[in-house]
Amino acid sequence: MGEPRRPDRVAESIREQVATFLAEGAKDPRIRGFVTVTAVEMTRDLRHANVFVSVMGDEAAIKATFEGLGSVASHLRSMLGKTLRLRNAPEIHFKADESIAHASRIEQLLAQIRTDRDAVATEAVDAAVDDAAGNSDAAAGEDTGPPDSLQANT
Structure with missing residues (x-):
């Protein structure tokens, strides 16, 4: 057969x-x-x-x-x-x-997703660094005693 x-x-x-x-x-x-x-x-x-x-x-x-x-x-x-x-x-x-053109388009979209994901990750790292820098500045300039509400009760 x-x-x-x-x-x-x-x-x-x-x-x-x-x-x-x-x-x-x-x-x-x-x-x-x-x-x-x-x-x-x-x-x-x-x-x-x-x-x-x-x-x-x-x-x-x-x-x-x-x-x-x-x-x-x-x-x-x-x-x-x-x-x-x-x-x-x-x-x-x-x-x-159209398979070659279609594959090229898919590859282009995947590259764009990777670029966008890397940009979002970079922004998140920058925000975390800024937050850490902001918290360390505030901690250095202020009294680290108990909050006002706790001081009034003592």
Whole structure:
């Protein structure tokens, strides 16, 4: 019953081939910036492949890159059919992978929390030092006898 694993094997082969193609053979000038193939999901019948890519750059570069990827999809499909010797080459659908940007945002938020926590801790230490300094000044200048209420009763 090795059939359920076949889409995973084909997906991994497609991921490697697409990454190699984008690194070496993509001639479309719209494909620019740092493009990384992060994952490929195949349908069980191997007719469709969702290729997840991460593109670094500004919005205009990302949009242009996805337009370029869309235009090379048919060429890539025929190349994959020949290279992987598939009876039916899968249709290629490029999708944006936001996981890297999402991870970067989480890392930024964690760094901000650490900075805020350190600032609060520093303020607490400063307040404790000020309180200690204030108490020692008051103790040095005043009589340490019993309170007035106790002195009246004696």
